[in-house]
Amino acid sequence: MLAAAQGYAPRPQERVSDARISTPDAEPASAPLTNLPGRKRRSLNGKWQALVDGYAAGMGDWKAVWKDRTATGKSQFFEYGFDDSVTLDVPGDFNTQRPELTWLEGSVWYRKAFEHDAAAAAREERRLFVHFGAANYRADVFLNGEKLGSHEGGFTPFQFELTERVKPGENRLLVHVNNERRKDGIPAQGFDWFNYGGLTRDVALIETPKTYIQDYSLQLxxxxxxxxxxxxxxxxxxxxxxxxxxxxxxxxxxxxxxxxxxxxxxxxxxxxxxxxxxxxxxxxxxxxxxxxxxxxxxxxRSIAVHGDELLLNGKPLFLRGVNVHEEIDGRRAHSEADAQRMLEQAKQMGANFVRLAHYPYNEHLLRLADRLGLLLWEEIPVYQGIDFAAAGMQGKLEAMLAEMIGRDRNRASVIVWGIANETTPGPARNAALTALAQQARRLDPARLISAAFYGPGFHGRALTVADPLIASLDVVGINEYFGWYTPWPVEPEQAEWKPFGKPLLITEFGAEARYGHHGANDVANAWNEEFQAEFYRKQLRMFARIPFLRGTAPWVMTDFRSPVRMHPLQSGYNRKGLLSERGERKLAWQVIHDYYLEVAR
CATH class of the missing domain: 2.60.40.10 (Immunoglobulins)
Known part of the structure; x- marks a missing residue:
């Protein structure tokens, strides 16, 4: 979400000053440009100078890192300095680049100098923008000691215009990034993945004419x-x-x-x-x-629903899917090579569909999915624990959704906009998500709207899906973990799913196993590859009894880092992957591969 400058509220024991930034109010940020690859741009990727500021002290008047001052005389002294600081790679998360930053949830300052021929740009009436692919979670951006603005949200693009602020010769861009989890954040304080902070995606300078093509929608x-x-x-x-x-x-x-x-x-x-x-x-x-x-x-291409049928170009479609996280080799994935590796893993398994959980991914990956022919579900990180009633929350939700759709509305691969994952019904939540569904339809009537709900309820042998939000959706996603978090109430062959008039996607199902850990396949031997494989076989037997099932997506393609996973066999990883974190195939991978071969016939 783009907003004017807002100071942080440090925790009481960390408060360094009650004074907020004293620079003039930043000008409103312009809507992010689309089609960055097609524009005149200059990459600012590479080494950036960096300062660690765990308490965000540099945002106040005491340290005032934002002023980016350098001592020029014997009487001047500033208690910070970029010239002798470390460097960090951009794009990239800061947690995995230096061991001492592994568990940092706080602030890091980035600085990059660049040259600009302001006189030539003025003669040619060219405008200049700085564009960020993403920064997690909040970013405050300064140019030559003046604040440009702020952005909240760790996975969507934002930009600021530099035209009237840039000067001839050297300019210094300063970015304060804070990845602290927030009660009023999106996602909130509790989530099941690693909180990679920093300038995690590309940064570039974009030049445009005085009046420029900001955006376009060209879809059937x-x-x-x-x-x-x-x-x-x-x-x-x-x-x-x-x-x-x-x-x-x-x-x-x-x-x-x-x-x-x-x-x-x-x-x-x-x-x-x-x-x-x-x-x-x-x-x-x-x-x-x-x-x-x-x-x-x-x-x-066309994507539509007819009753409980899912239609691609007017023909019935079954989604052979898998969930992924934007992580590779224990770090935030950020390059085209990373995207290629992730999507190729899905195709090797037999998938035609990937759910991008639980946030918008790098634009590289979506453009590659267009070329490879993979269908995508893309969602904003409206995850467990969101405080829908918090002041300003609806504005954040709507801004994040608009930024995601604005960037990716011309990607043929995207067929579903996901507006939530595992949220609990209630008046504030129901109203907020209903409004999001309506907003998504206004912004893009050419795609389907969905959300992933907690698992179904059982009444005898009947499974029911009941949530007031269903009325606002085109397709319904269900995350169910019978046999892992929830015991099987009946045998899979006895389960009877009650229809609700819309296509059903099983958006998550899975069990944990550590690669190379073997044993019996019963629940007493959980964490074994054999148990995980049998878990999937039982799930597939139940799926065969759901006549309105239109797709499945195991959770998850690859083991990924999660600090809340504390079992010795997890070691800080969610082990539900069909592949280990190193890409090694578990026994369950073959079960899903064979199933997708069968349903593809």
Missing amino acids: APDSLRRVDGWVQLAGTAPRQPVRVRIRELGVDVRAQAGADGRAPLHFEASFALWSPAQPKLYRVEVSTPEESLQEDIGF
Whole structure:
């Protein structure tokens, strides 16, 4: 969420000053630009100078790291200094780059110097933005000692305009990142994954014309396999400009006029080769104005529901899925190579679908899924423990959802926007998530809306799914762990799922096993590979009895770090992976692989 500067509230024993930052109010941040790869950009990735500030003391007036001052005379003294500080790689989490930062939940300051030809940019009437792929969890951004603004949320992009603030020659960009878990955060204080902090995704300088293409939506209309109902959004001082969209391969050449609000509606038809996992066809699309031209590879496909059927391009679809976390080799995944490795693991298992749990992932991965033909569920981290009634919470939820959809609305691979995972019904929660579902439909009517609920209730042999939010969703996700967290109340072959008129996805099911740990397959020998494999066999026998089941996603592809996992066989990892943290296949991997081969026939 983009917001004006807000000071932290240090814990009482850490309070260094009651004074807040005394710089002028930061200007409002602009909406993040989309299609970064298609724009004129300069990467700021690489080594950044860094200072550790566990208590966020540098945000006040005492230390005032934000002023980024350097002593110039014998009488000057500042109790901090970047020149002799350590360096950290950006992108990358700070916890895994230096041993002393492993468990840090606090503040780190990053500094990067860059040169800019401000005179040339002014002559050419070019604007300059600094764009962050993500920073976990809160970031405060300064340029040459002046505050640009703040952003809350660890997994979505944000940017600030530098045009009027940048100076000729060297400029110094300073970013304060704090990953402390917050009661009023999204997610809140308790979550089952490692809290990787820092500048975890790409940072770049973006140049645009004075009036630029901010965003666009080019996807099939929900009721058509030929028609695009789209738009192009311009931003700047002269929004009334002609807009042109071309897809040369299809002979599409459409022109429109943007209005005073910068919005240019677009409608056209074409004989698309529809995108699908079997044929992930992408077209080179050109979007242009008299001042700017962008190119992007986009696929066109339809996703819909009809009763309890799930339809891709009008044909029934079964999602052979798996959950993943954005982690690789015990660190936050951040590179295209990381994304390639994660998605290839899913394809090797026979998956056509990946649930990105429990937050938006790096844009690299979504663009790669477009090319590889993998369907995606993408969700915001509305996780257990969210305080939906907290002041300002609804605004945070809506901003985070808008940032996710804004970045990825043109990715053919994304078929589901997930708005929550395992939240408890109640008046505040129900109202908040109903509003989020409505917002998602307004922002993107071309995709499905879902949420993952806790497991079903049993009444005799009947399993029931009851939640007031179901009425607002297109498909229903259920996380059930019969045989692990919950004993089987009946044998799998006796379970009878009551229909509720919508497609059902089993969005999580799994049991823990440490790779190489073997023994009997009964519950008394949990943590064995044999027990985990038998757990999956029993689940699959139950799934065969659900006529409205439209997809499954085991939890989880790979063992991942989680400080709340304290069993000796866990050693700080959630061990539900079908693969070990090193990519070794457990026995259960083969069970799911064989099942997906069977249902794919």
